[in-house]
Amino acid sequence: MELKLKPSESYLKQLSFFRVIIALFCIFQAMAIYPNLLELYGANGMINSEIGDAFISNVLIRPNIQNLYPYLSPYLSAELFSYLVFYIYVLFLLLLTVGYRVRLFSALSWLFHLILINSALHFNYGVEQFTKICLFYCVIMPTGYFAAISKKVINETKNDLIPFISVKILQFHLCIVYFFGGLGKIKGTHWLNGEAIWRSIEQPQFQQFDMSWIAAYPLVLKLLGLFVVFIEISYPIFVNIKKMRGIHLILVIILHLNIAIFMGLRYFAAIMILFNLSAYGYSYLSAFSHQFINRILSVMNKYKRILKNVFATPNIQNYD
Template sequence: MKGHPIGLHGPAAGREPARVLRSIERFALAPASAAPLAVLRIGLAAVLLLQAALVAPALFELYGRSGILQGPLRDVFARTELPRIGWAVELLAPLGVGEDSVILGTGVIYVLALAALLVGWWTRAAAVLAWLTHLMLMTTANSTVYGVDSFANIFLFYLVWMPSAAAFSLDLQLGRVRGGPTPAARLGLRVVQLHLSVVYLASGLGKAAGEPWWNGEAIWRSVMLPEYRQFDLAWLADAPWLAVVAGWTVLLVEIGYAFLIWPRRTRLPWVVATVALHAGIALFMGLLVFGAIMAVLTIAAFAVQSEPPGPAAPGAAARRAQAS
């Protein structure tokens, strides 16, 4: 043994990998409350129901072959390798079911699935139907889709597998699922948290790689483009430093998200900053659904208590008995 550095051999060296594995296991699988996943389920379903109400008046214009994008043109823009309404139309045509009926039926199933998801009734089946019909609607009207639709579909897919019914649900009240902390709830929560951390970090670094977010140009364009303009902010031309500060703030919030939303001391300020950022997007750019969904995701992932309650502290009488 002479000549070998101290600490590389013996029981201590064998304990180190085991300690690392235990830490990973605690991080990913320590039993946790399903409350954050339930809040994600409820918040996402509520926002998507709001979006459905906004889209409903233009249902056939968006998804029909005689709508805004007609016939083959719509099919060119559609992502044909994924499920879409056209598949259901072709499948049901021999039965005499027309395109309008298929579109309406898909929309009704989607809304009913979201309502069931909201209250947690047959939650997993509702998540499957909501995800599938959302995917069909999204791929059929692919030219009108933007980032929030992709986010919504991804997290609907997560809800298919996560135990979101284990809290705040009819399924729990009716005894269809068990409540209480579970490793599955912890794993589901970690997936959501890590996903959001990577997304915000990538978005922030992507913005930081160009000049527009450093010199205020990106902020100026965001509030002045006709399709996003909600208020007359032309006066920003006389105070360009405000746009610069706003751009730097966006970079700080997004890049800092992956690092500062995890520690307990900085978690709440970063949740508030992130929600405020998306509230600003909704207010000044009119992207209400986008702002609401992103706020729901952060609140559910980092602002809802996931740790199971610890053992109750002994009462005064018990403490006196222990002392005596």
């Protein structure tokens, strides 16, 4: 049996799309953190980094601002060093976005992201984990073949399995994420009796609007909780059935949009949506963008014809 593959070019485009949107996401996320950078990630931040060290003491290397600063302390203040690390990180991300020396700058962006997040372990939530995963994938996967200044030449369009395997890694990883996310939820009671939705929209940490009126509709809360569990557990099945993929992706995106709107976890929601679009939604986006561009071109052509007729030089005949 022969394994039918799309030409690797389309996978390479998909991976390049992944690189660009992840790098852009990281830039926006960095901008959001910037106003409280020193409190969160500073060499003299809010929480002593040694407390964080106790959490992961059993690793070989853990680069962070506090460990690196002593080497430069004679030349720079702690604040300046923290800002410097941050600015270099953003610079590397910009170079990664435009695709300059992609492998090198994805590795450096990943390294500087590690330095930043290791400097403030207590402040990191799910968004950091997924950013780290995505940047790591940018390092190991061929993400620099399209939308890149330093364009690489594709020389094994049909035989090279690496882009295909890379996309499958992204997809399989997401399947594990959602399946185990859903499985964890059914171990408790909150998601099955609807209290999870109530608590996540009514607790001050997440509350964005006053939604207390929803307590009068426990059945709605219960159905919403079960819907979330269903979406997550069934993700590996439906997203891998071609006919169901589109609908399931839309449902997952709706789920994350709700997390952004009602819980305020905008960046977490954004990276999950982008990860999904890169792994499973690229063909839809690509088809949509082609349709969109074609429609714009046809409208432009139509108006071009009309304008051409209006401004056409009249054929003046000389009757003399």
